[in-house]
Amino acid sequence: MKLPPHISLPEKKRVAGPERSPVYAMVGNPNCGKTTLFNALTGLRQKVGNYPGVTIEKKIGEAYSQHGRPMKVIDLPGAYSLAARSPDEAVLRDVLLGRRADTPQPDRIICVVDSSNLERNLYLVHQILDLGRPVIVVLNMMDVATTAGHLIDPKKLEESLGVTVIPCEAVHHKGLVELRLAMSRADLPLARHRWDVPAPIAPAVADLQASLVQYDTRSPLVARAEALLLLTDFDSVRVAGSTPLSSRTIEILASWRKRWEGEGTDWSATLIRSRYEAINRLCADVIRRTREQGPSVSDRIDAVLVHSIFGWLFFGAVMAALFFSIFTLAEYPKNWIDDHMTALGGWVQGSMAVGDLRDLLTHGVIDGVKGIVVFLPQILILFFFVGLLESTGYMARAAFLMDRPMSKVGLHGKSFIPLLGSYACAIPGIMATRTIENAKDRLVTILVAPLMSCSARLPVYLLMIATLLPSTTVATTTKVGLMLLMYAIGTLGAFGFAWLFKRTLFKSAPPLMIMELPPYQRPRLPEITRQMIERAWLFLKNAGTIILGISILLWFFSTYPKHPDPSATPDAQIAYSLAGRAGKILEPVIKPLGFDWRIGVGLVTSFYAREVFVSSMAVIFGVESKDDNTAAIRDALRSAKWPDGAVLFTPLVCFTLMVYYVFAMQCMSTVAVVKRETNSWRWPLFQIAYMTGTAWVVCFVIYQTGRALGF
Amino acid sequence: MTAELQTLIALAVVATTAACLVVRSLAKHKNHGCGGECACPTTELKSKIRR
Numbered sequence: 001m002k003l004p005p006h007i008s009l010p011e012k013k014r015v016a017g018p019e020r021s022p023v024y025a026m027v028g029n030p031n032c033g034k035t036t037l038f039n040a041l042t043g044l045r046q047k048v049g050n051y052p053g054v055t056i057e058k059k060i061g062e063a064y065s066q067h068g069r070p071m072k073v074i075d076l077p078g079a080y081s082l083a084a085r086s087p088d089e090a091v092l093r094d095v096l097l098g099r100r101a102d103t104p105q106p107d108r109i110i111c112v113v114d115s116s117n118l119e120r121n122l123y124l125v126h127q128i129l130d131l132g133r134p135v136i137v138v139l140n141m142m143d144v145a146t147t148a149g150h151l152i153d154p155k156k157l158e159e160s161l162g163v164t165v166i167p168c169e170a171v172h173h174k175g176l177v178e179l180r181l182a183m184s185r186a187d188l189p190l191a192r193h194r195w196d197v198p199a200p201i202a203p204a205v206a207d208l209q210a211s212l213v214q215y216d217t218r219s220p221l222v223a224r225a226e227a228l229l230l231l232t233d234f235d236s237v238r239v240a241g242s243t244p245l246s247s248r249t250i251e252i253l254a255s256w257r258k259r260w261e262g263e264g265t266d267w268s269a270t271l272i273r274s275r276y277e278a279i280n281r282l283c284a285d286v287i288r289r290t291r292e293q294g295p296s297v298s299d300r301i302d303a304v305l306v307h308s309i310f311g312w313l314f315f316g317a318v319m320a321a322l323f324f325s326i327f328t329l330a331e332y333p334k335n336w337i338d339d340h341m342t343a344l345g346g347w348v349q350g351s352m353a354v355g356d357l358r359d360l361l362t363h364g365v366i367d368g369v370k371g372i373v374v375f376l377p378q379i380l381i382l383f384f385f386v387g388l389l390e391s392t393g394y395m396a397r398a399a400f401l402m403d404r405p406m407s408k409v410g411l412h413g414k415s416f417i418p419l420l421g422s423y424a425c426a427i428p429g430i431m432a433t434r435t436i437e438n439a440k441d442r443l444v445t446i447l448v449a450p451l452m453s454c455s456a457r458l459p460v461y462l463l464m465i466a467t468l469l470p471s472t473t474v475a476t477t478t479k480v481g482l483m484l485l486m487y488a489i490g491t492l493g494a495f496g497f498a499w500l501f502k503r504t505l506f507k508s509a510p511p512l513m514i515m516e517l518p519p520y521q522r523p524r525l526p527e528i529t530r531q532m533i534e535r536a537w538l539f540l541k542n543a544g545t546i547i548l549g550i551s552i553l554l555w556f557f558s559t560y561p562k563h564p565d566p567s568a569t570p571d572a573q574i575a576y577s578l579a580g581r582a583g584k585i586l587e588p589v590i591k592p593l594g595f596d597w598r599i600g601v602g603l604v605t606s607f608y609a610r611e612v613f614v615s616s617m618a619v620i621f622g623v624e625s626k627d628d629n630t631a632a633i634r635d636a637l638r639s640a641k642w643p644d645g646a647v648l649f650t651p652l653v654c655f656t657l658m659v660y661y662v663f664a665m666q667c668m669s670t671v672a673v674v675k676r677e678t679n680s681w682r683w684p685l686f687q688i689a690y691m692t693g694t695a696w697v698v699c700f701v702i703y704q705t706g707r708a709l710g711f
Numbered sequence: 712m713t714a715e716l717q718t719l720i721a722l723a724v725v726a727t728t729a730a731c732l733v734v735r736s737l738a739k740h741k742n743h744g745c746g747g748e749c750a751c752p753t754t755e756l757k758s759k760i761r762r
């Protein structure tokens with residue numbers, strides 16, 4: 001077969017032979033179902049969601065051909081074109097162009113296409129076909145396209161492009177056998193598509209292509225595709241791990257750019273336009289519209305949910321429902337766990353003789369772990385709601401609603417998705433900032449994301465609310481209100497600091513938000529349940545390892561050295577212990593906030609993770625009480641006193657402590673992730689300083705003002 | 712169990728725990744993150760890649 005002039009066979013070394021598994025890259029627009037398909041092919045369970053930007057890193061998995069031959073599949077972040085505008089899109093570009101040393105350049109490419117948006121999705125496919133690699137086009141969401149009245153003829157598309165086209169519904173596992181068969185083929189056809197580069201641009205393409213082949217060791221076809229790309233976006237976004245271009249190529253690029261600027265003609269736009277014209281002709285040929293375009297079901301729902309008034313009412317109702325559920329639905333399982341753990345403690349207490357080991361098991365191990373495990377039901381409810389928002393597509397609407405308030409502080413709604421994700425855990429939130437194009441906006445979002453109240457704060461808030469408001473006399477709505485207030489303080493704090501940073505450290509023009517609102521979907525309960533179970537396992541693993549370890553050490557530090565007087569009171573013993581002595585050194589710093597040295601010990605141990613505070617309180621106050629029964633921590637806290645007999649946990653102190661946890665940077669994992677994402681220790685250290693400093697100042701003001709007002 | 716033996720075992724448990732925590736914190740983490748939820752590679756995925 002005679003190949004078209006712009007196609008040449010791939011280099012020998014990249015051909016997947018029997019000795020080497022072929023490497024497939026899975027690419028496509030954001031939210032077109034790549035990860036769902038990746039999971040279906042590889043059997044892995046990577047996170048999926050109905051909003052753009054779920055996948056922000058490349059993922060590697062293994063699939064098997066129809067003959068059982070292993071095939072490596074790389075799931076790449078979504079992008080609308082190879083012209084990267086954000087770090088996650090740059091990962092896609094760099095892997096496909098072979099710019100990354102840590103990832104093999106793929107032998108074959110699976111282009112996943114959202115069939116209901118074929119025209120827009122084909123732009124990326126069109127660019128990828130230029131690479132001259134074997135491509136399989138997967139027409140995903142065929143059911144959605146049919147419902148929307150778009151009848152696509154896959155055969156005609158296959159004939160036009162010259163590559164294999166597979167209609168598919170990844171969610172329902174339809175078309176997977178056909179896809180596996182196509183992937184199993186030893187030879188895949190190479191693209192036949194023709195796209196004539198506008199004549200005035202051709203010399204620039206040729207110049208750059210020659211330089212890329214000679215100085216950047218690209219193959220001729222990849223060099224041509226990269227040249228076309230460089231001429232449209234000038235390679236503005238670069239990420240760590242990407243091999244830089246040679247100085248000669250950069251020189252040529254700059255000279256062409258200068259020449260075009262001098263001519264006053266926007267050849268980049270011409271290049272993009274001519275590609276779209278080719279796509280339009282193709283779409284006119286393969287799509288038959290069965291009905292006139294009208295407002296879809298999603299459009300009709302959006303008329304209410306993103307309405308300037310009703311939208312906010314609905315958003316408020318969702319948040320209120322979330323916190324109401326946390327206080328009501330979780331009560332039964334929480335009590336069940338509490339009762340069983342207490343019974344276990346009682347059994348150990350009754351079956352062992354008095355001694356250090358019994359004390360360690362009851363007050364160190366069981367009290368410490370129980371203190372945190374009882375909050376598992378509440379955390380699961382939080383994750384259920386977050387999963388519901390992600391799965392239905394409401395997450396993108398929340399970002400849209402937030403765009404206006406966010407723009408007031410200099411950020412756009414796209415920053416709200418990482419911030420909303422931080423309600424669950426700041427780590428995925430910080431990683432999700434990779435979808436933000438502007439580097440300054442990204443850094444500001446990273447710096448303020450840990451201010452959003454994450455799930456680790458939930459046990460601290462719940463403990464303080466339980467101590468502050470007795471369940472018998474105070475209505476649930478009051479507790480819900482107090483919890484909402486903490487979340488509101490965190491959110492407003494994040495907005496306030498974003499505003500401050502955008503006006504001082506990271507001055508830049510307010511960005512414009514362009515974001516795709518995905519069609520609404522029914523919540524995928526199996527997926528949400530799976531994510532909840534994974535989260536529960538992670539939480540229990542953490543409770544059984546780190547929190548257990550810290551509880552055991554804390555028991556030791558609060559028990560040793562032993563008081564010289566064996567008849568010393570528990571209070572005197574803990575004050576004499578190592579933890580007591582360390583706490584007393586810290587006490588002058590935190591006393592102006594209403595905290596004593598025992599709270600100080602909790603603040604120090606919970607720097608590892610916020611929830612450790614609860615288990616630390618359980619150990620410290622459990623040791624102090626020396627009670628035969630493992631009394632509820634809240635009762636122990638309520639009866640705690642200062643040396644002068646004054647109550648320690650007054651309502652004002654409980655409130656101040658909650659506010660301290662809203663602002664203070666108490667999470668080592670977050671510090672590590674910020675270091676990795678910013679590639680420097682400067683920003684995580686700055687974050688610790690500004691957040692913990694703010695926590696101290698705000699708590700000082702609240703406590704001292706409260707005292708002055710007689711609280 | 713005598714009080715002395717209990718003290719001995721309790722201190723051994725504390726020492727082992729401290730050693731485990733130190734080893735854990737000094738161990739080189741290939742992947743920072745929350746261990747799966749945050750879209751960082753899961754153990755399952757890591758084992759597949761290793762293979």
